[in-house]
Amino acid sequence: MPPTVRERFRAELTAEITAAARRQLAEVGAAGLSLRAVARELGMASSALYRYFPSRDDLLTRLITDGYDALGAAAEDADDPAAPPRERWLAVCRAVRSWARAHPHEYALLYGSPVPGYAAPRDTVPAAARVAVVLGRIIGDAARSGALPESAGRERDPDLVSDETAALLGGEHPAIDDAVRLRALLAWSSVYGTISFELFGHLVGSVTDTDRYFDGAMGELAALVGL
C-alpha cells in the first residue's frame, strides 16, 4: 500500500532534520551536535524533535548510516565491472576521494576520531562495509581471471585476515592466498590514509598538486596488490 500523507510528511520532515544536522556538523563537529540547535534552525521547539529522534545519539547514528550509504553508493556507481582491473581501482578510489572532499565533515564523522561517549550500534556495519565490498570485488575479480601475478617468494602468514573479510575477495580460489588478502587490506587502509591525510591537513605544504599526487599514489597501490 502507498504511504499515507501523514507518513510522507513525516519522512520529509525527517529529511529536513538530518539535513540541518549535517549543516550543524560542519560548524561544531560531531561532539558538538545538539538537538536544540537543529530545532532552532528549523524554527521548531526542541521538544518536538524527540518525536523523530529519541535522543541525540540516535540522530548521530542516522547521520553515520546515511553517510556510509552515500559514500558506498558513490563507490558502487563508479565501478564498471567490464573495465580493466587497474582502471576500476582508480575510478573507485577517485570516487571515494571526491565524495570525501565534497563532504569533509561527514567523512570525518565516519573515519575520523571516535565520538567520545558514543558507540555505533551494529546497524551501521552493513553500510560501513559497502566501499570495502566494492574494492574487494575488484581485486577478487582480477585474481579469478588470472590477472594477478604470483606472490612469488613472499612468505605466507596464514589466517591473518578473518573469514568474513576474506569473503569480500570472493570464495576460495588458488590465486587468492594470505599474501593477497594482507595486501588488499593494506591497500584499503592506505587509500583511507591518503584521503585522510589530505582532508585533515597533514599534506598541506608537502604536495604541490593533490589531484596528480592522489592518482599517482593510487597507481602505486594498484601495483602493490598486483592489479
Next chain:
Amino acid sequence: MPPTVRERFRAELTAEITAAARRQLAEVGAAGLSLRAVARELGMASSALYRYFPSRDDLLTRLITDGYDALGAAAEDADDPAAPPRERWLAVCRAVRSWARAHPHEYALLYGSPVPGYAAPRDTVPAAARVAVVLGRIIGDAARSGALPESAGRERDPDLVSDETAALLGGEHPAIDDAVRLRALLAWSSVYGTISFELFGHLVGSVTDTDRYFDGAMGELAALVGL
C-alpha cells in the same frame, strides 16, 4: 642562572594542568575539553588557570605540541642508524604504533578529525614533522647507500612533492627521483592509515592478530619503497 623557586613551582603546576587536561581528553575528547573541568579536578578556581593558559585554545595547542614531541621522541629513540634499512623502518613503525596504542586519545588529537573552530598555530609544525623526518632519513640513507632498486619502467611525475618535503629525504641525489619521493609520501600516509584504522575501530572483525598484521603490512610498505 638557575630557575627560581617560583619558576620551578610554576613549571610543576603547569605540568599538573596538562596532565589533568590529558585525562579529560580521554573522557570527553578535544572538542569537549574545558578549562573549568580541569580546574575542578585540580581543586582550583577556574579563573586561576587563566594565569597559566590565556585561553582554552592555548591549552589545546600545548597538548598538541606535547603530543607531537612525545611521539617524535619515541620514533627517534627507536631508530638505530647502524641497522639495515628494512629493520630501521620496521622498528620506527612499531614505535609509532606503540605510542599510538598507549595514548589513543592524544593520537586522535594529533591525527584524527580537526577540532571545530580551532586552527593549530605555526608553532606546532616543527614538532609535527619529527616522525616524518625520521622516516625520511631512513629512506634517504638507503637511497644514498645504493640500496634502493632502480625505479625501472615507472613513469616520472615531476615536482609533485614540495621542495621542503623532498629535503626530508636528503639533498639532491641521483637515486632519489620523483617516484621515490611519491612512494615515500604514500608509505608514510599508509603507516598512518594502518594505525588509524586499527585505533579507530575499522579493523575490528577483519584482522585476527593485529600485531602480526601490522608487521606484515609494514613489511609490504618497506618493499614498496624499495627498502
Next chain:
DNA sequence: GTCTATAAATCGATAGAC
C-alpha cells in the same frame, strides 16, 4: 505532534578583593 515552561546542569571569560 507541536507548543511553553522548567529542572538541573554545563561552559568561557572577566572583575575585583585579598
Next chain:
DNA sequence: GTCTATCGATTTATAGAC
C-alpha cells in the same frame, strides 16, 4: 596568583497544555 562572584550564554530531557 588564587579566590568569589558574576555575566550571558549553552545543553539534554521531561511534563503537561492544546
